[in-house]
Amino acid sequence: MSEGAVGxxxxxxxxxxxxxxxxxxxxxxxxSPEREILSLAEIFRTLGDPTRVKILQALSVEELCVCxxxxxxxxxxxATSHQLRVxxxxxxxxxxxxxxxxxxxxxxxxxxxxxxxxxxxxxxxxDQGRERTxxxxxxxx
Numbered sequence: 546m547s548e549g550a551v552g553x554x555x556x557x558x559x560x561x562x563x564x565x566x567x568x569x570x571x572x573x574x575x576x577s578p579e580r581e582i583l584s585l586a587e588i589f590r591t592l593g594d595p596t597r598v599k600i601l602q603a604l605s606v607e608e609l610c611v612c613x614x615x616x617x618x619x620x621x622x623x624a625t626s627h628q629l630r631v632x633x634x635x636x637x638x639x640x641x642x643x644x645x646x647x648x649x650x651x652x653x654x655x656x657x658x659x660x661x662x663x664x665x666x667x668x669x670x671x672d673q674g675r676e677r678t679x680x681x682x683x684x685x686x
Contacts, residue, residue, distance in 0.1 A: 591635055592663075596620070596628050600649075604638060605657050608650040 577585070592598060596618060603609060603617055615625040629649055632638040637656050640649045651657055 588635055588637070591631060591637070594628070596624075597632055598660075600625075600628055600632065601637065601651065601656065601660050604649060604651050605660060608648045610646050610648050614649070 576582070592601075599618055600614060603614060609617070611622050611625050611629065614629070615622045618625060629638060629640070633640065636652050638649050639652045640647050642648075
């Protein structure tokens with residue numbers, strides 16, 4: 546490995562060990578209790594599944610039954626129900642029965658906000674990447 550590559554690899558870490566205790570105390574004060582941290586991590590782990598993300602996006606538009614979601618996702622009703630149970634266990638979605646139909650919706654407005662903010666973050670990152678690519682092309686051309 547070249548000397549330059551080693552320098553870049555280590556560029557994202559401190560070159561000396563120094564702890565700013567005031568900063569550590571300040572950051573520690575804003576940390577949530579451990580049980581909240583674990584619950585939040587579980588939500589993000591659950592959102593790591595593309596099928597579940599699609600379900601949440603679809604439910605952000607309107608309430609849907611299992612059959613509608615299965616058709617939209619191109620998976621079986623059984624697989625859809627499984628994903629919905631996972632989302633329900635974390636209170637991300639809720640359901641109501643109407644006769645023999647089970648309709649699902651987002652549990653509350655926070656879920657919709659979370660999804661919108663995450664998508665905005667993804668899109669801004671993609672926009673920045675495109676802008677960087679365009680600048681590189683312009684400077685090369």
